[in-house]
Amino acid sequence: xxxxxxxxxxxxxxxxxxxxxxxxxxxxxxxxxxxxxxxxxxxxxxxxxxxxxxxxxxxxxxxxxxxxxxxxxxxxxxxxxxxxxxxxxxxxxxxxxxxxxxxxxxxxxxxxxxxxxxxxxxxxxxxxxxxxxxxxxxxxxxxxxxxxxxxxxxxxxxxxxxxxxxxxxxxxxxxxxxxxxxxxxxxxxxxxxxxxxxxxxxxxxxxxxxxxxxxxxxxxxxxxxxxxxxxxxxxxxxxxxxxxxxxxxxxxxxxxxxxxxxxxxxxxxxxxxxxxxxxxxxxxxxxxxxxxxxxxxxxxxxxxxxxxxxxxxxxxxxxxxxxxxxxxxxxxxxxxxxxxxxxxxxxxxxxxxxxxxxxxxxxxxxxxxxxxxxxxxxxxxxxxxxxxxxxxxxxxxxxxxxxxxxxx
Amino acid sequence: xxxxxxxxxxxxxxxxxxxxxxxxxxxxxxxxxxxxxxxxxxxxxxxxxxxxxxxxxxxxxxxxxxxxxxxxxxxxxxxxxxxxxxxxxxxxxxxxxxxxxxxxxxxxxxxxxxxxxxxxxxxxxxxxxxxxxxxxxxxxxxxxxxxxxxxxxxxxxxxxxxxxxxxxxxxxxxxxxxxxxxxxxxxxxxxxxxxxxxxxxxxxxxxxxxxxxxxxxxxxxxxxxxxxxxxxxxxxxxxxxxxxxxxxxxxxxxxxxxxxxxxxxxxxxxxxxxxxxxxxxxxxxxxxxxxxxxxxxxxxxxxxxxxxxxxxxxxxxxxxxxxxxxxxxxxxxxxxxxxxxxxxxxxxxxxxxxxxxxxxxxxxxxxxxxxxxxxxxxxxxxxxxxxxxxxxxxxxxxxxxxxxxxxx
Numbered sequence: 070x071x072x073x074x075x076x077x078x079x080x081x082x083x084x085x086x087x088x089x090x091x092x093x094x095x096x097x098x099x100x101x102x103x104x105x106x107x108x109x110x111x112x113x114x115x116x117x118x119x120x121x122x123x124x125x126x127x128x129x130x131x132x133x134x135x136x137x138x139x140x141x142x143x144x145x146x147x148x149x150x151x152x153x154x155x156x157x158x159x160x161x162x163x164x165x166x167x168x169x170x171x172x173x174x175x176x177x178x179x180x181x182x183x184x185x186x187x188x189x190x191x192x193x194x195x196x197x198x199x200x201x202x203x204x205x206x207x208x209x210x211x212x213x214x215x216x217x218x219x220x221x222x223x224x225x226x227x228x229x230x231x232x233x234x235x236x237x238x239x240x241x242x243x244x245x246x247x248x249x250x251x252x253x254x255x256x257x258x259x260x261x262x263x264x265x266x267x268x269x270x271x272x273x274x275x276x277x278x279x280x281x282x283x284x285x286x287x288x289x290x291x292x293x294x295x296x297x298x299x300x301x302x303x304x305x306x307x308x309x310x311x312x313x314x315x316x317x318x319x320x321x322x323x324x325x326x327x328x329x330x331x332x333x334x335x336x337x338x339x340x341x342x343x344x345x346x347x348x349x350x351x352x353x354x355x356x357x358x359x360x361x362x363x364x365x366x367x368x369x370x371x372x373x374x375x376x377x378x379x380x381x382x383x384x385x386x387x388x389x390x391x392x393x394x395x396x397x398x399x400x401x402x403x404x405x406x407x408x409x410x411x412x413x414x415x416x417x418x419x420x421x422x423x424x425x426x427x428x429x430x431x432x433x434x435x436x437x438x439x440x441x442x443x444x445x446x447x448x449x450x451x452x453x454x455x456x457x458x459x460x461x462x463x464x465x466x467x468x469x470x471x472x473x474x475x476x477x
Numbered sequence: 478x479x480x481x482x483x484x485x486x487x488x489x490x491x492x493x494x495x496x497x498x499x500x501x502x503x504x505x506x507x508x509x510x511x512x513x514x515x516x517x518x519x520x521x522x523x524x525x526x527x528x529x530x531x532x533x534x535x536x537x538x539x540x541x542x543x544x545x546x547x548x549x550x551x552x553x554x555x556x557x558x559x560x561x562x563x564x565x566x567x568x569x570x571x572x573x574x575x576x577x578x579x580x581x582x583x584x585x586x587x588x589x590x591x592x593x594x595x596x597x598x599x600x601x602x603x604x605x606x607x608x609x610x611x612x613x614x615x616x617x618x619x620x621x622x623x624x625x626x627x628x629x630x631x632x633x634x635x636x637x638x639x640x641x642x643x644x645x646x647x648x649x650x651x652x653x654x655x656x657x658x659x660x661x662x663x664x665x666x667x668x669x670x671x672x673x674x675x676x677x678x679x680x681x682x683x684x685x686x687x688x689x690x691x692x693x694x695x696x697x698x699x700x701x702x703x704x705x706x707x708x709x710x711x712x713x714x715x716x717x718x719x720x721x722x723x724x725x726x727x728x729x730x731x732x733x734x735x736x737x738x739x740x741x742x743x744x745x746x747x748x749x750x751x752x753x754x755x756x757x758x759x760x761x762x763x764x765x766x767x768x769x770x771x772x773x774x775x776x777x778x779x780x781x782x783x784x785x786x787x788x789x790x791x792x793x794x795x796x797x798x799x800x801x802x803x804x805x806x807x808x809x810x811x812x813x814x815x816x817x818x819x820x821x822x823x824x825x826x827x828x829x830x831x832x833x834x835x836x837x838x839x840x841x842x843x844x845x846x847x848x849x850x851x852x853x854x855x856x857x858x859x860x861x862x863x864x865x866x867x868x869x870x871x872x873x874x875x876x877x878x879x880x881x882x883x884x885x
Contacts, residue, residue, distance in 0.1 A: 091499075091554045094561045095735045098728040105721040112715045122715045146499045150555045153502045229716070307520040307530045308637070309770030313513040316771070320506040327503045359764040360771055362717030363724070 091146050100148060101367070103133055103140055108366040121469040123225040126366055130373020137378060143371035153333075155368030156221050160334040161319045162361050163224050163242060164341020165354055166233055169288070172243050172342070175236065178413040179243025185412040186244060186429045187251065190215035190405030197397045198453075206262065207453070210443045213259045214457050215402045217252035219433025220245035220334075221368065222465055226472050227428070237421055237476070240413050241428035249332045250280045252435055257330065259439060263446040276330065283329045287322050287336055291343025294318060299347045312356040315344055332435075372433070376462050380455070391452050395459035402460050403467070406430045424475040430468040432461045499554050508556060509775070511541055511548055516774040529877040531633040534774055538781020545786060551779035561741075563776030564629050568742040569727045570769050571632050571650060572749020573762055574641055577696070580651050580750070583644065586821045587651025593820040594652060594837045595659065598623035598813030605805045606861075614670065615861070618851045621667045622865050623810045625660035627841025628653035628742075629776065630873055634880050635836070645829055645884070648821050649836035657740045658688045660843050665738065667847060671854040684738065691737045695730050695744055699751025702726060707755045720764040723752055740843075780841070784870050788863065799860050803867035810868050811875070814838045832883040838876040840869045 092100065107129035115125030133141035143149060172179070194212035195205075203211070220242065227238045254276045261268045298318060302311040319340035326336030344353055382388055410426025440457040443449030449457070500508065515537035523533030541549035551557060580587070602620035603613075611619070628650065635646045662684045669676045706726060710719040730744030752761055790796055818834025848865040851857030857865070 092558075094558060095732050095741065097558055097562075098565075098732050098741070102725045102728045102732075105725050109713065109715055109718050109721060113713050113718075116714050147555045147558045150500075150502060150505055154505075157506075305517065305521050306524050307517055309767075309774075310517050310521075312767055312770045313517060313774070317510045317513045320510045324503050324506050324510075333503065333506070356767040356770070359717075359720055359767045362720045362764070363768055366717075366721070 092148070097147060100141055104129070104366055104370040107133055108370055119473075121226045121473050122229055123222055123369055124466065124469045126369040127222075127373040127466060130370035131376045131378065132373075133370060134374030134376060136376065141370060141374040143374045148367065148371060151364060152368040152371040155364035155366070155371075157319070157323060157334055157337045158357065158361050159221055159224060159365050159368065161316075161337040161341040162354070162357050163220075163228070163233070164338040164343075165345050165350065165357065166228075167239070167242060167342055167345060169292075169342050169346065171239050175239050175243055178415055179240050180247055181412040181414070182240060182244040182409050182425060182429065183247035183251065186218065186248060186406050186409035186426075187216040187255070189408050190402055193401035193405045194398060197401050201394065201397075203453075206266075206448055207443075207450075209262065210259060210439065210448050211398070211453065211457065213255055214436045214439040214443070215398065215405060215432065215460070216248075216255055217432060217435035217439075218245045218248045218406070218429045219431045219435070219465070220249070221372075221433065222431040222468055223428045223472060225365070225369070226469050230473065230476060232476055235476075237424050237428070240420070240425050244409075244425075244429060246284070246335060246338060248429070249335050250284055251277070253331055254280050256435065256439060256442075260442055263442060263448050279329055280331050283326060283331055284335060284339060287325065287339035288342065291318065291322060291339050292346065295340075295343040295347050299344070299349045303349070311349060311352060312360075315340075315353050315357070318344065372465065380459055380462070391455045392459065394453065394456040395463070398456055398460045399463055402432065402464055403430060421475060424472065427468060427471045427475050430464050430471070432464045436461050500556070505555060508549055512537070512774055512778040515541055516778055527881075529634045529881050530637055531630055531777055532874065532877045534777040535630075535781040535874060538778035539784050539786065540781075541778060542782030542784060544784065549778060549782040551782040556775065556779060559772060560776040560779035563772035563774070565727070565731060565742055565745045566765065566769050566772050567629055567632060567776065569724075569745040569749040570762070570765050571628075571636070571641070572746040572751075573753050573758065573765065574636075575647070575650060575750055575753060577700075577750050577754065579647055583647050583651055586823055587648050588655055589820040589822070590648060590652040590817050590833060590837065591655035591659065594626065594656060594814050594817035594834075595624040595663070597816050598810055601809035601813045602806060605802075605809050609802065609805075611861075614674075614856055615851075615858075617670065618667060618847065618856050619806070619861065619865065621663055622844045622847040622851070623806065623813060623840065623868070624656075624663055625840060625843035625847075626653050626656045626814070626837045627839045627843070627873070628657070629780075629841065630839040630876055631836045631880060633773070633777070634877050638881065638884060640884055643884075645832050645836070648828070648833050652817075652833075652837060654692070654743060654746060656837070657743050657843075658692055659685070661739055662688050664843065664847060664850075668850055671850060671856045687737055688739050691734060691739055692743060692747065695733065695747035696750065699726065699730060699747050700754065703748075703751040703755050707752070707757045711757070719757060719760060720768075723748075723761050723765070726752065780873065788867055788870070799863045799867065802861065802864040803871070806864055806868045807871055810840065810872055811838060829883060832880065835876060835879045835883050838872050838879070840872045844869050 108126040111125030111129040112122035116122050130141065132138055135142065141148065143152065191212035194215040195208040198208035198211045223241060227233045232238050257276055258268050258273055295318065298314050302314045319337045322336030322340045323333035327333050344350065380388065383392060406429040407423065407426035409429060410422045413420055413422055413425050437458065440449060440454050444451065444454040516534040519533030519537040520530035524530050538549065540546055543550060549556065551560065599620040602623040603616040606616040606619045631649060635641045640646050665684055666676050666681055703726065706722050710722045727745045727748035730748045731741035734744030735741050752758065788796065791800060814837040815831065815834035817837060818830045821828055821830055821833050845866065848857060848862050852859065852862040
């Protein structure tokens, strides 16, 4: 699917400094400086007008990206790697701040939210496409693009609001992890459907069990390894061992997750959860925080920089049909996750269930990958693809203010 | 831009196949994990046998590198960028732990050491080549390759020994910075000599003044900007501003240094020095340390990984002449810097002057760049080039134990 990944022209300055095959070192320093200044300035501005800081960071990315200033190219190899490290470290940090017992206690509710949050957007997306007269393979594909939650945005808003310990946050995080585990199974199935025309129930079951089994195994291995790791780190004289050994655990579980077809962030989250139960939890958190401050803005700026603002021009007649289709799919995407929040039912508990649904709204890379496969196999036409891209962008931008409002 | 949305080959599971021209994301995670485990294990082992930890980290790099396990490729774009960030952050941290007043007070001694430390290795290297019957252009070139000090190794040893505040350390750091400033002037002059056959005194003077002027200007700008930056950071509500604004100052001064032909680390050091005078110095240090723990091992492992152990095989007759030339040049390289240490003369002060000379011994990239230019212009023959590479490697490995012994 190489043709989908368009590399934006770098700015004159960066281009001048760029050797064949990537950014020069001073080009990287310039990009990082621009990301930090723009992200913090706009993040602060967002805070001051009562919006989540991450919204400002996303807007900073849009401004730095190819369609406005052309200063930041999220497809550049090193920037992309740093951004991926950013979301990995963010999920590791979230795991470190989570409590496995609590997550398990709220597990049934998380799982219900995750399953409902996949079923409703899928059905609604399919329904919209059926109304528009599309075939059922196209409908299934579009429905699938609306299923996967991108947890990064929501996690940042929850952390910034100091709500990461609330029951709502725990259900959202649990559901998002379940969603990440199951979402990649759906991806594999849909990809099989596009390529072969059918999918066997046996392979669907095998993939599902493998993905779930991995997460369980990662938690067990992590819980066994973490106390030993911390003990060894404490006995060593050289500097920085606690930090890099904790990160190494996260990296090893991330690589393992990837190897069984899950997302790397699932492994990093499991490592964070495992280390959260050790006596050095607070020390690890203190050391991870500056790394998170360094890497995470690169991730959010890259997400923003991938947006092409010209997509949203309603005065361009060529965009209008795309925007209309996008509008219908956006309703399906928002309503489907919002309804799912109400499946977090447990007698006697008082939960802000609309906040849970809203927390599941942001879609991210996985949805775009689905759409990209659909486009390259011809199952999804160009205008539908563009509409899906618009929906993914809009879910990312509407979720932070909605989440903040619903948690206040 | 052809298409409207710029999507990087995003989540890790798509990056399974490495993007053209680089490591995949899981490949990067694997490389980082290997660097951390090998560096800390061998660093700890080095400590326990009374050697500096950085020696273990270098050996870890050799083992991971192309000539042994082929696991770490220091030339890979992202690894190279992370390693460069590592040495930049290391010098920023050293600047932050230094005191400008002290450095200036010891400035004359540092400058004497730097000048002597360039003159002696230059003259001795030229002399060795003259004895071997080389032309004077070749002699000048080889002499020049022996002038530039690589401060990273020494700084790490000093920091690990808790000696970064000693007068010897301050003279070494001051001399290494002067060396970095002047070394690139020498590089430009020697490059001109190789390409044009001659160099004008006027252009030599202009380059020297520009390089010195830049460092002075960077210090002044840094001192003016740092308190304002810290004040703004303290007034902001969003997370991580102090860290990323301090780093941004370092990055901006590094980019500026590069723009005037100096090394980026000179700018980063100036930024650290400027921030060391602010009231938030300790907070900045606390936040930089985990970043340093993350990035610096990547630098040292990369230095080690660039070593080809086959160079040192005395049983290979093809290597013997190279090793013999290398042996002579190594004596010139060691003796030249060692003698320079005794130029740190000031009446009434008691200094371990051999430690100062030893601290200047490690050579690094700049020497290899000189040699590379000599090779590509035909001024330096292949076997001489190989001998220089061997010398650069050996200076890096002999300095840590010598420095530790001479400071004890």
